[in-house]
Amino acid sequence: MQLDELREYQRKLFENNNFTYKRYFHKTINLNKKLVGIVGARGVGKTTYLLQYLKELDLPFSKKLYISADIITIPSLFEVANSFSKEEGEVLIIDEIHKYKNFEIELKKIYDLLNLKVIFSGSSALSINNAKADLSRRARLYSVYGLSFREFVELEKGIELPAFALEDILTNHIDIAYKLLQKFNLTLLFREYIKSGYYPFYFEDKEDYLIRLNETINTVIEVDIPSIFPIDYSSVQNLKKLVRLLCESHPYTPNIKELLAKMDMKDNYKGLYRFIEYLSRAKIFTTLKPASKGDNIFVKPDKIYLNNTNLHYAYCSHNNTGTLREVFVASMLSQAHTIQAAKKGDLLVDEKYTLEVGGKNKKYKQIKDIPNSFIVADDIEVGSGNRVPIWLFGFLY
Incomplete structure (x- = not known):
């Protein structure tokens, strides 16, 4: 998938994301680090949160990019990130990252070689303490939960x-x-x-x-x-x-x-x-x-x-x-x-x-x-x- 296709997909997501309510974790997640992970059960609102954040981020549309690892067919997350970085992109979001085989190696490479802020989401079962590429010292990981009664x-x-x-x-x-x-x-x-x-x-x-x-x-x-x-x-x-x-x-x-x-x-x-x-x-x-x-x-x-x-x-x-x-x-x-x-x-x-x-x-x-x-x-x-x-x-x- 080329960047222009990914941006068109992102534009449609922005248009269709009309959920304005801010969950409790809008106040607790710090996205200032270079690599941040958000994990939680399927259906608790991770994707909605990421789209809200990216849509409201005070950056030109060309400098922020959303991709979902469960729908894109690309040989390398790094290659997408590298192409985006060459066009002076700044913030990359990778959703459902657990669907991408060996994502740890790709994330480590992006972190070490590119000047990008990366926010990824995945299943609550996800671990980043993998021997292939231990991300625990690089990434800040947050767990999010379903709606409280409040x-x-x-x-x-x-x-x-x-x-x-x-x-x-x-x-x-x-x-x-x-x-x-x-x-x-x-x-x-x-x-x-x-x-x-x-x-x-x-x-x-x-x-x-x-x-x-x-x-x-x-x-x-x-x-x-x-x-x-x-x-x-x-x-x-x-x-x-x-x-x-x-x-x-x-x-x-x-x-x-x-x-x-x-x-x-x-x-x-x-x-x-x-x-x-x-x-x-x-x-x-x-x-x-x-x-x-x-x-x-x-x-x-x-x-x-x-x-x-x-x-x-x-x-x-x-x-x-x-x-x-x-x-x-x-x-x-x-x-x-x-x-x-x-x-x-x-x-x-x-x-x-x-x-x-x-x-x-x-x-x-x-x-x-x-x-x-x-x-x-x-x-x-x-x-x-x-x-x-x-x-x-x-x-x-």
């Missing part, structure tokens, strides 16, 4: 709402909830978010959202994961089967032997652990592992969740209310906090806060003797004492 309400109602630090929510939740509830009606919006509000493309086609989400997850399993990890067709089918098995469970403390039997994997422990890791890296699963075991993938997780509540509605034939509650809290916390399974209670956050997640009648006795412990309660609008409304965790970002 962002969803802003988009749905056309209003601006503040985000709050976790400590503020835990200590000042009564006053925070009271002020927020003066601005919107909670119950219907929260139910809608739990079912359909995590991925921004909900606002493009609400009616067929869950169908599109199911297709998106299938694409992640069938295309994105195999483009990063060495797996074959039968493994792709096993990944789908593993997702369905998780749907059938409550907040899941995995029985590895039982899973191996259901997956027809005999004693292939390492294979199963790899599948769990692939789905976790791709943001289909959230896994809570013992802190003492570090990042070793061959360690049994304490719990496995689907990554967000919308995945339950897209992929599972039935849903457990208790599971959805825990999944929501974990998905909101994971953006900026470390989460582990608590010895007492449900979640241990930042090795400091113990959370017990449940309905409005959840009792405090299980965690009453634990410092910094809180009930996270569904079906209440305003809490009291250490009983915090669950919906407020949607205002962490």
Whole structure:
């Protein structure tokens, strides 16, 4: 593909990109470095963000270029970048870079030899610590997440709402909830978010959202994961089967032997652990592992969740209310906090806060003797004492 074709494609994208809302990461991503990477689950808005940035960048059209590695047919990313640089280009965006084989080598070459700022995006499963060309010392990598409940309400109602630090929510939740509830009606919006509000493309086609989400997850399993990890067709089918098995469970403390039997994997422990890791890296699963075991993938997780509540509605034939509650809290916390399974209670956050997640009648006795412990309660609008409304965790970002 020649530069003129790429620019025509970019011009059409600019014309069709009318999404004006600015996600939370517009304020947190620093694009001043020469090489910046943005990774996240498929559908969370990476491409939209990149097009917004490039469209608004105060540079002539000729000095900024967007290319998508999943649609261009070129022998070398470097050659495109080199041609663009020779025409005095300044900012190059490479979207979906995980689709390009040996992208690490190409990026290293661009970084070392050309005077270009490069911003790339890719799957959340992407790693830049590759032996082929370790980019970790050159690139600043940011992870981005789906819509928070706060962002969803802003988009749905056309209003601006503040985000709050976790400590503020835990200590000042009564006053925070009271002020927020003066601005919107909670119950219907929260139910809608739990079912359909995590991925921004909900606002493009609400009616067929869950169908599109199911297709998106299938694409992640069938295309994105195999483009990063060495797996074959039968493994792709096993990944789908593993997702369905998780749907059938409550907040899941995995029985590895039982899973191996259901997956027809005999004693292939390492294979199963790899599948769990692939789905976790791709943001289909959230896994809570013992802190003492570090990042070793061959360690049994304490719990496995689907990554967000919308995945339950897209992929599972039935849903457990208790599971959805825990999944929501974990998905909101994971953006900026470390989460582990608590010895007492449900979640241990930042090795400091113990959370017990449940309905409005959840009792405090299980965690009453634990410092910094809180009930996270569904079906209440305003809490009291250490009983915090669950919906407020949607205002962490």
